[in-house]
Amino acid sequence: MTQIHQKTPVQDKQIAIIGAGPGGLTLARLLQMQGAKVKVFERDINQFARVQGATLNLNEGSGLSALRAAGLMEAFEHAYRPGAEKMLFVDAQAAVIIDELGAESNDRPEIDRGPLRNLLLAALAEDTVVWDARFSSLQRTDESVEISFENGDQFTADLLIAADGANSKIRPYITPLAPEYSGVTVLEGNVSDVANTIPELYELLDGGKVCVLDDEKTLFIVLKGDGSVAFYTGHKADQQWSTQCGIDFSDRAQVLAWFQQEFKGWSNIWAELFRHASLPFVPRPQFCAPLDQSWPSLPNLTMLGDAAHVMPPYAGEGVNMAMQDALVLATQLLNPDMSDMQTAIAAYEIEMRSRNAETAAETMQFTRVFHSYEAVPFFREFFTGNQDVLLQNDSFRKAA
Template sequence: MLLENKKIAIVGGGPGGLTLARLLQLKGVAVKVYERDTNKAARIQGATLDLHYASGLKAIKTAGLLKAFKDNYRPGAEKGRVIDKHGNILFDEHAEVTTEDFDAEHFRPEIDRDALRNILLDALQPDTVVWDSQFVTMSPIGDAWKLEFKNGTTATADIVIGAEGANSNIRSFVTPVKPFYAGVVIVQGNVPDAATTIPDMHHLLQGGKIYAYGNERYLHVSSKGDGSIDFYMSSKKDENWWQNSGIDFSDRDQVCSWFKNEFPDWDQIWLSLVEHANLPLYLRPQYCMPLDKGWDTLFNLTLLGDAAHIMPPSGEGVNLAMLDALELSEYLTNGEFKDTQAAIASYEKEMQHRAASEARDAMDMTEWMHAEDAQTKFLQFFGSNT
């Protein structure tokens, strides 16, 4: 096997990196995951995820974790409602009867991010994840790498996989190409104990998702298993708006004033989100890797997930990362390649082709979601898929 007697370092303990670690360990590979969080409870994970039959779920099944997934997913959380800015229900998936069939191509079960992460963490060998290991830089040592972390520790590995997300530092060791600004900023927040704090929104959500469009803005609201609500508010902004707006998103009065100016004729039910959210709200400018840029394959270094192909949200991000992990693990262990460079080259060719196609769709989606007729288009989309 190509990885016999080799040490693998995965930088980043998100779903992609942890999935890769699990799959490699099943093949007897020595692997460590270096994660910047101080421990698994260091920060709250984001909104729920829907895993797809041919990508995220496929990786879960191959990793032998389908039972654990079924024990932790949230039936019905994938159902959505289209709500207009006045709070009227325009389309309701909750009225439909669905079959929860994990062998059905169109079934997309939802799971909280922290639950998925815990499933993957629990499946790894003890001490696989090295916490409090924020990557700073690395340098070659012969055919291997020496990694340096912010806490002053170092590690060596024969092969390094960058899986540390959109702001990957390892990306620059693979390619000089940088992501371009996608034109929108997402303001993200979370409301705890939604049934008590914002009961009207909690009732409207019905344990699932809400999609709302208007005034070239987009709001996405989703329930979480802990009783909280996550929300994303997306709008077209200059790239540096989030730095230059002068708004303190940790100040309740300023946040509410910003919302009233940004969404001037939206119903009070939407304002309730920022009135009761934990502060600060998080500002996330969206970026995308160029669609026509690849890189020269290295024999001991590659990328997966957002580190390789950051793009605006499209519902595919985590699924792409987990599929990357699945394919990379197979190429490195299936015995079909003469050396690691050939294996990584084949992986990168497939990954980049897939990512370019998905990124085009994500950029198209970003454009129409912030158009004046976005609500009409989304209702047409729902109608074509029912």
Template sequence: MLLKNKQVAIIGGGPGGLTLARLLQQQGANVKVYERDADQYFRQQGATLDLHYESGLKALRTAGLIEEFKKNYRPGAEKFTIADHNAIVHYTEADEEPLEDIDHEHARPEIDRGPLRDLLIASLQDNTIVWNSKFSALEANGEGWDILFDNKTTAYADLVIAADGVNSKVRKYITSVERFYSGVTIVEGNVYNAAANAPHLWELTNGGKVFALQNHKFIVLSAKGEGSLSVYTSTKEAEDWAATSGIDFTDKTQVSAWFRQRFSDWSDDWNELFSTHDSYFVVRPQYYFPADQLWQTLPNLTMLGDAAHQTPPVGEGVNQAMLDALELSEALGSAHFNTIQEALASFENKMRSRASKEVEEAGQMTAGLHSENNLEYLLNFFNNFEEL
């Protein structure tokens, strides 16, 4: 085994990093996950995630966690509604039966991000995760690395794996290839107790998801199991808009004023999302890495998920990260490679090839969703999908 008597460090405790930790521990590897959060419940987790048969669900099956997933996924949360700027519905799956057969190859079962993280954490050996460990730097130490954290602690690892997401601080030790701005910025939010604070849109969402589109802009709503609504507005903005707009996105009044101006051609139905103070919002410019990115494989350092191949969000991010984890664990556990570097090279080549297709498809989808006729674009997409 390539990892025998080796210490593995995973930087980042999201779904990709936690899945990898579970898979490597199944092989008997010594693994630590270093996570910046103070504890498991420190941070509000985001929207629901749809896991796919050939990627996210495949990783969970290999990890022996599919039964735990079945206990925690949300039947009915996959139901999709498409509306226009006046909240008029043009397509809905609201009357369809909830998804029960998650073993079907076209199944896309939904699970809240928090419960997914929790079941992955519960699957790990005690003390696998080292909380309050915000990555600061790497320093070479023999054939491995000393890992430095903001809290002045350090750790040694023979192999370091970056799973620290879109703003990865580890990636620069692997490659200087930089990401590009997509032209789109998302304002992400969460409306708590949505049945009371956004009753009409909570009813429209009906426990599932809503895509509302019109004239270059769109809004996504996603119901969560604890009764809140995840909110995403997506608009074309200058790359520095978040910094130069003068908007304090922690100030609900300013966010509401921005929305009413930016979406002034939309009906008042959507204003209830921004009319309550029982919410939070954060601005997220969207970036992507080039489809043809390339780097030289290192003997003791690699990366996965958004740290390696960020794309604009079209529902594939968590699935690709979990598939990365599966393929990396398979490479490191394979008897076909003589060295860790050979295993990493095989994994990275396969990951880049797969990710390049995702970048191209995400770019096409992003362009379509922000086109003048974006409502028709998404309706045609669903109609074509149903005909397959």
């Protein structure tokens, strides 16, 4: 491993990262490659805790650039899923609207969340990650950060980076600005061995994804490498819907009854997902960080990924932004031209906020169009090459 030769802002500093998601692990790898002292603390009980969630597309210029800088493209070539980027758009009756998108292009290759975590973990020095370490609080002075965990453990760091995802417990130590509700709530589920449990759906998926668009609602179904599917509905609801609707999300009959009512008239093939999903279903109200958020940079505490700028999943950019944050932050922290950590953090945060504001604005437009009656004509135009359709058409602009 290369050692640091010129003095950088993090030379001889103990760095702590909270969260072993794609953002935190990419940062740990990039820092460690240059000899920095890094520990990652993760609440999952161990490396083998089941990693849920849909397949992730990694994009050129962001997620893939970070992996390339981390020297992990070869590992990625072994772990990604060629063909998984194929997306079929259908209506509520499973009639095809747009077919085989992305099948020919390879600039947004897909990888399952578990294999992505594994390849990042394999690249770290042994004992970098401390498992079963759920962050609970911190005490900070300008010299150090005392971190406390729910199991009673403590750790002292010179620099702490929050990579603890959408409901970050560390973000409030940096800014009081909270993410805002997008108006859409997702209900997520998983079905194993879909080839045998729902063969008709397996055929429709054809190795890729299905997006159902109708009635101002969405249903995304994603085939994973282990033969299971991850799926998530999207519908407009009050922010408190998941806690106030009275549905017990571990009760299949209640959730199925809700789906059949809320998605009335939709083909029975979609209800099959609810009949076979593992329990519980997970409701996720979708939030977006304020587009104009800003805060004064601290000398030894910052954040990246969903902790810094959560956004709904409808543009497929969240993981890419998290990994690009890691690349930009590592570059600044390892830059000998930066006089100290606060200067490096400030340079990172300015770039990170402006890049993510742009991506989040676009993501919110997609979120609104996906859940509008304009969705089908919009995506027909969008995917036949008119990528500026959002800006050009009055009714789309209204939906956005």
